Amino acid sequence: KAGVTQTPRYLIKTRGQQVTLSCSPISGHRSVSWYQQTPGQGLQFLFEYFSETQRNKGNFPGRFSGRQFSNSRSEMNVSTLELGDSALYLCASSPLGRAQDTQYFGPGTRLTVL
């Protein structure tokens, strides 16, 4: 089976712009979670989607949003970018997103905000 894929792998944006990142889960997985990884804050949970519905959300401002399509692919959007949004954005997929389901991570998208 192919693993989790994320596109693009690298992005450079300027403050105030918006960005959309894409994630394709492992075939058959219906849950997609998004995480932000920074040197200072580590890995932090953004949100989780299942069957096109957001079921869980972390403590991030409303500028961070996401969606999921009927084929389980997911996108996340960050509007009005700030310098502090520079990070590695990771998505992970699991079969059903239950608490004990194993999550498999993609390679991440490295976002740099100038």
Added chain:
Amino acid sequence: GENVEQHPSTLSVQEGDSAVIKCTYSDSASNYFPWYKQELGKGPQLIIDIRSNVGEKKDQRIAVTLNKTAKHFSLHITETQPEDSAVYFCAASAGGTSYGKLTFGQGTILTVHP
């Protein structure tokens, strides 16, 4: 919410030695504890996980122990090799409606010297 503390932040060992990384968690409802290895430029890769109904799990040179009473779990790597050098993260997942959310420790940079 859940809080996971991980120690040490850096660990340096000689090839062939053992390495131990410890994590504590705060939410007694947590019932799933994965460990991930992250190499430079890659996403986290699951190396072993343990569920709350088990006290210990082993996979070749890697083992994880869980003490639910004390709310801590540990990763043990025996006969370390240079290719084990990476950043290791512990995580915890609570039950109930904590869909798709892992709470991560801050990470341990493991260096194995040949």
